[in-house]
Amino acid sequence: EDQVTQSPEALRLQEGESSSLNCSYTVSGLRGLFWYRQDPGKGPEFLFTLYSAGEEKEKERLKATLTKKESFLHITAPKPEDSATYLCAAPNTDKLIFGTGTRLQVFP
Amino acid sequence: GAVVSQHPSRVICKSGTSVKIECRSLDFQATTMFWYRQFPKKSLMLMATSNEGSKATYEQGVEKDKFLINHASLTLSTLTVTSAHPEDSSFYICSARRGESEAFFGQGTRLTVV
Secondary structure, three states: OEEEEEEEEEEEEOOOOEEEEEEEEEEEOOOEEHHHEEEOOOOEEEEEEOOOOOOOOEOOEEEEEEEEOEEEEEEEOOOOOHHHEEEEEEEEEEEEEEEEEEEEEEEO | OEEEEEEEEEEEEEEOOOOHHHHHHHHOOEEEEEEEEEEEOOOOOOOOOOOEOOOOOOOOOOOOOOEEEEEEEEEEEEEEEEEHHHHHHHEEEEEEEEOOOOOEOOOOOEEEEE
């Protein structure tokens, strides 16, 4: 069964304390791995698409990487405004399979 | 990124009435649109997938007569919650996808049924 699993479920960081979020997937014939950020009361905001193992993409303090079995979202020197829920998703036929997300809180 | 507009952002309705939520892809043609429901501090729960000009495909457990989906064009999909009850109160989010690329989400609609 195709599945996307995220860990940890919640993460509390001090401002400036770098860390990584994990997204592992078991989706046959992967056709992309997507990362989103969701703030409370809003729809998810698209961050990155990764298509092949070894690919990396960066945006400000975020860097997403992909292997054959998992993806990581690295957060370097986070700031309080990076606090949000981060979701990853993989397509399965015409649907997207979402992980349950990682709730990140960054404290000043 | 592409823009998906969802309207209204908040709606309060009386029990027994119907509510329509619109989802528009503003700068691309969406071959597929999705409707999700999200409970507090939970992940997205897919309700249905719709393709332009064809009937929506509903997920197991989602009542198609209660949640009517119309995908009238490549840029517009609507979700109508019929005969709404307090248990239908939730956060509803649409997303639009072009081909097999990433999906873009609307801002969400907070529905409160009183």
